[in-house]
Amino acid sequence: MTSFPEDQFQFWEERYLEDAAGWDLGGHTPVFDSIADELNPGKLCIIGCGRGHDVIMFAKKGFKVTAVDFAPSAIHSVKNLAAESNVIVQTVYSDIFQLDGGFTNEFDYIIEQTCFCAINPANRNKYETLVKRLLIPGGLLIGLWFPLDKTLQDGGPPWGTTINEVKTLFNLGWSIEKEEFPKLSIRSRKGREKLVIFRKTKLTG
Numbered sequence: 001m002t003s004f005p006e007d008q009f010q011f012w013e014e015r016y017l018e019d020a021a022g023w024d025l026g027g028h029t030p031v032f033d034s035i036a037d038e039l040n041p042g043k044l045c046i047i048g049c050g051r052g053h054d055v056i057m058f059a060k061k062g063f064k065v066t067a068v069d070f071a072p073s074a075i076h077s078v079k080n081l082a083a084e085s086n087v088i089v090q091t092v093y094s095d096i097f098q099l100d101g102g103f104t105n106e107f108d109y110i111i112e113q114t115c116f117c118a119i120n121p122a123n124r125n126k127y128e129t130l131v132k133r134l135l136i137p138g139g140l141l142i143g144l145w146f147p148l149d150k151t152l153q154d155g156g157p158p159w160g161t162t163i164n165e166v167k168t169l170f171n172l173g174w175s176i177e178k179e180e181f182p183k184l185s186i187r188s189r190k191g192r193e194k195l196v197i198f199r200k201t202k203l204t205g
């Protein structure tokens, strides 16, 4: 099976160590902060969680958060932030595609932010299968789909996408709960990311 550089944790770890984590907002994501206030706190997973600012924000609001990343620096940061903020979160140092069966049908919510564009596009079907497995029936995939201003030909990561592609991928066994260009997108991502919340329908196997 083909392996791509971005499939390896070293690719991401190097960026953290070189202080080249340009995706990191340095704080929580305003769009998710606002959404958190509208949701009933439940079990929430952030895949490719990075340094974990949103992990802490959701935990402070009463969500039971599981943070998954395969870069040691990312998980180290999440643990430090959790200790500083005095919140308890579960950190999982793992490739998202290797998450064990214990996480099947586990989460009410999954948060997507620049993880989908970080993995190689060849793995996008696997990503859909993964999040469908992790969510409970009726659970929500809350995604800021990004970057919409790049094509696959432009290269990556971040690998470009379109809302059409995302909707085609999350078609069977999903319904759309909400779709909008959020007013609260940070300035550099305005118009380049779209919030689409998918619900895993209850009838899928």
Ligand SMILES: C[S@@+](CC[C@H](N)C(=O)[O-])C[C@H]1O[C@@H](n2cnc3c(N)ncnc32)[C@H](O)[C@@H]1O
Pocket (backbone or CB within 6 Å): 006, 007, 012, 013, 023, 024, 025, 047, 048, 049, 050, 051, 052, 068, 069, 070, 071, 074, 094, 095, 096, 097, 113, 114, 115, 118, 119
């Ligand atoms: C672009 S960063 C985004 C981090 C975070 N979501 C944010 O918005 O700040 C992508 C993150 O996903 C992680 N990642 C990429 N592929 C992964 C995989 N297959 N399994 C686990 N983590 C992965 C990287 O280590 C990195 O922390």
